[in-house]
Amino acid sequence: xxxxxxxxxxxxxxxxxxxxxxxxxxxxxxxxxxxxxxxxxxxxxxxxxxxxxxxxxxxxxxxxxxxxxxxxxxxxxxxxxxxxxxxxxxxxxxxxxxxxxxxxxxxxxxxxxxxxxxxxxxxxxxxxxxxxxxxxxxxxxxxxxxxxxxxxxxxxxxxxxx
Amino acid sequence: xxxxxxxxxxxxxxxxxxxxxxxxxxxxxxxxxxxxxxxxxxxxxxxxxxxxxxxxxxxxxxxxxxxxxxxxxxxxxxxxxxxxxxxxxxxxxxxxxxxxxxxxxxxxxxxxxxxxxxxxxxxxxxxxxxxxxxxxxxxxxxxxxxxxxxxxxxxxxxxxxx
Numbered sequence: 001x002x003x004x005x006x007x008x009x010x011x012x013x014x015x016x017x018x019x020x021x022x023x024x025x026x027x028x029x030x031x032x033x034x035x036x037x038x039x040x041x042x043x044x045x046x047x048x049x050x051x052x053x054x055x056x057x058x059x060x061x062x063x064x065x066x067x068x069x070x071x072x073x074x075x076x077x078x079x080x081x082x083x084x085x086x087x088x089x090x091x092x093x094x095x096x097x098x099x100x101x102x103x104x105x106x107x108x109x110x111x112x113x114x115x116x117x118x119x120x121x122x123x124x125x126x127x128x129x130x131x132x133x134x135x136x137x138x139x140x141x142x143x144x145x146x147x148x149x150x151x152x153x154x155x156x157x158x159x160x161x162x
Numbered sequence: 163x164x165x166x167x168x169x170x171x172x173x174x175x176x177x178x179x180x181x182x183x184x185x186x187x188x189x190x191x192x193x194x195x196x197x198x199x200x201x202x203x204x205x206x207x208x209x210x211x212x213x214x215x216x217x218x219x220x221x222x223x224x225x226x227x228x229x230x231x232x233x234x235x236x237x238x239x240x241x242x243x244x245x246x247x248x249x250x251x252x253x254x255x256x257x258x259x260x261x262x263x264x265x266x267x268x269x270x271x272x273x274x275x276x277x278x279x280x281x282x283x284x285x286x287x288x289x290x291x292x293x294x295x296x297x298x299x300x301x302x303x304x305x306x307x308x309x310x311x312x313x314x315x316x317x318x319x320x321x322x323x324x
Contacts, residue, residue: 036231041217044213045213048209048211049210051207051210052207055199059198069198087239
């Protein structure tokens, strides 16, 4: 939901706006979510963020198994990358645009509200994971890591081509 | 400082090691900065970080020109991405590994101390740029943006293939 529309909806005043105004606001709203990522660069943009998120999820997984450095700075760095990338990646699902090389299913755009709900759930888990990595407590990190991985999978299952 | 070296330094035993051992340990330490990125994934990893850094530098540039949203949250988000990616990207310059698709010149690895110095200078500017975006002051952002772009170029000129 774009920043222009939210305050209006929050105030429950949408019904008082003329249809043309609502349409214009919705158009702005839809654009504003991804307006900053040019459509022709959207695939590369989001794949870059997912590459880094995935890499640091793997790194945390290895650290939890004792196969990678698990000093506090290394863990917190991964937490920072995962959390920021969880927000960055989803800027890349702009309307239309080139889909070359993308594994995102067309259902993403057809079911945008559901997709965004799953996205927000994942981002919320990533915030908790970041906090856990800052604490350095391995049990806390393990729990938050599991919840984040589950939230990733909840979206990959319906929306990512196998 | 790499994790291999740290415990030794922490225990204050470095003076008891032979010079050759110290040299070897320091080499490991230098390597460990990128040891978390597998060599076969290094190109994709660093290019992902550079893609996002470049995208947000363009976004800030557009915002400074009035061609993109310049609300404080949008600016600060770009500052966050640029600063974190400035640290993430340079994990990807691991020794050896596949260079397929990379535009990084072989001189990067031949002149690693100089390359790292330029990297650190750029990262320092990115820290200032992040702080400027958080302030929301456009003159401050403009100055920090210029200094960061200059620091990017200082490394691109000798080390990035045209």
